Amino acid sequence: MDQIELKENIQADFPALNKKILKNDLIYFDTAASAQKPSVVINELSDFYLNHYSNVSRGVHTLCVEATFKYEDARKKVQKFLNAYSENEIIFTKNATESINLIAQSYYQRYLKSGDEIILSVMEHHSNLLPWYFLRDNYGIVLKFINIDSDGNLNLDHFETLITKKTKLVAVTHLSNVFGTITDKKLIEISRANDLHILLDGCQSISHIKVDMQEIDCDFYAFSGHKIYGPSGIGVLYGKENLLDELPPFLGGGGMISEVTYDGATYAALPNKFEAGTPPLVEAHGLGVALDYVESIGMDKIEQYEKILTEYADQKMADLDFVINYSKSKNKTSIISFNLNKIHAHEVASFLDVEGIAVRAGHHCCQPLMKLLNVTATSRISFGIYNTKSEIDYFIDSLTKCKNFFGVK
Template structure:
């Protein structure tokens, strides 16, 4: 059934046919998959790209003179260009393939160990995933730098006025997620980047949760670094990208040593390759990179504006219906947020609710969502998180609401 959104028709049923997993049953019920913030599902065109690689041109890249190697190299580098254009990076070599967002963050954090000294300050937001907290804590331990935190409020929004007070001439790096994985809050990264740059600080933006919903323009944002995982946006696991401004990537030391990232090697001295190979040691996830490009093709064909509009309608509908349940508490009601609802029912543990929903074929995430400081702020052990994608339906949300009601009745 097509869903009418303002003046466009979004054919969700047609889209769902591209996702074979949505046809399966769980515990005898049709699957309703609401764990998209953890990983999205994979459409047939992306699966086809994976099968095509292994069936027709599986070979190592860059170093081979034979036909398969050259074809694989062309496809892999073609995917890099697709990603460059999608995020509007100025140059293709500003796109570094990684194993995912965590890898990209660690690459940058490790590199900044070269620039920081005792007493320097780095700033993180209170809304971060652990992968954008722990690497910086480790960096502070190595360098003596001081970690400062942008506080959040009860709506799940960052207190920008407090950030302005934190920024000073000692600030060297600021890092913030574009969208909170735990609450769905869209952070004011344009303002954060501009303020950080006013004191000469570099900015890393964790785009893992934004990229499935928002088509980020890294040049317009003026971000120094932007990191993304493919598996959040219809691609495979184990691959992602780090975007970095050329001048920063030139300054950072290599993160790993090995093949591909060198220009010359002897036992006295090694010289490093130019970008992007300087940061891509060893045989990469060739198939994953190619499939990431196919995933971007697929989502762009649907249209990110259309995806965002449809998901917003799902969010509004689900929020309204869930709020009608007695004892419902939604965490994170920012003015601007993506299609994520984190909630609890008074007196019930989120794990118990999630377990019962699974018995009804409804997949949600429970726990602290790798964002323990957020849960500590609200003084809770965790939440039930329902995160929506463009292949979800209003009928599935109705099942979620009825499932929560049934779970509540069984647990009370």
């Protein structure tokens, strides 16, 4: 399946892709950092501000009713997209980072005491490390890390050896932002068999593979809208309703209360309990529109298409003996991290930029993993629905040009 079969002339839906970098057409291989936005999302954001804008839930006037309807409609769309049981399971935040911090703090208050254990993995994004480091540093929670094998898959045998009676929660990435590895479903089975709660960092999986909360059966799932063609400034926390019900609120303020007196407060029911202050209402609407757009193409098709692109890039890169490919898992998609022999990742990324190709170079917010790989940085290409095989061909030619430019054998 090539581009034409995913959606005809899909690149025309994304105005940013018209940009020229020097004289070259832009090739955007940085969707893992943030996806480009289709016109339908951009237009809806301005329509909201032009025609429907007001704060939500706090008034009876027409604009407030319209804005509230759009905000709550976005929640329904997220619920449907994730196949969550209830809208009460969808909490809007500003990004995945906030979603994970919310769970870390609220979960600690409800379920943890000093000496309890949480299991992470060695390939987590800083956003799924720091919130747990806070618990370790402030409250004596013990953190353990699942190793990876030489192909960048989580080592589930090692995971099992880490579990003790004190283990309460496992919090891992659903799709690695460095390797593209998809987390094996067995992780959930092992966690369930050991009565552990499970948080999946869905920042990368949300746009590349079909995610179904009822089927995956995790307890918490976090993602950011900007990774799935929606605006920045909107995140989602999915949580099973019975668990979210039990957790205390994270932030306090307007919108999350039932009653406030000088002596204290009672809290609103879900989902409002976790949405203190004016929410990212326009951004939530933008996310809903982005999900509609993605669904109009179909997640199954997108998943299949991007796997084909990834395999194609993998094969082409394997033909280049000066490329070190770190994304070796057979169970991966859409993300490939690599280095060119003896050329620093930033030099590679700068060279490719001049060629018109946007790639990411650095530690990808995974500094501990970079240490483990014994590198300071990698370059990373990541695909979205607008990328094509011919872009990959151009990229492969540019890698050879880059090697020749730096005079490396």
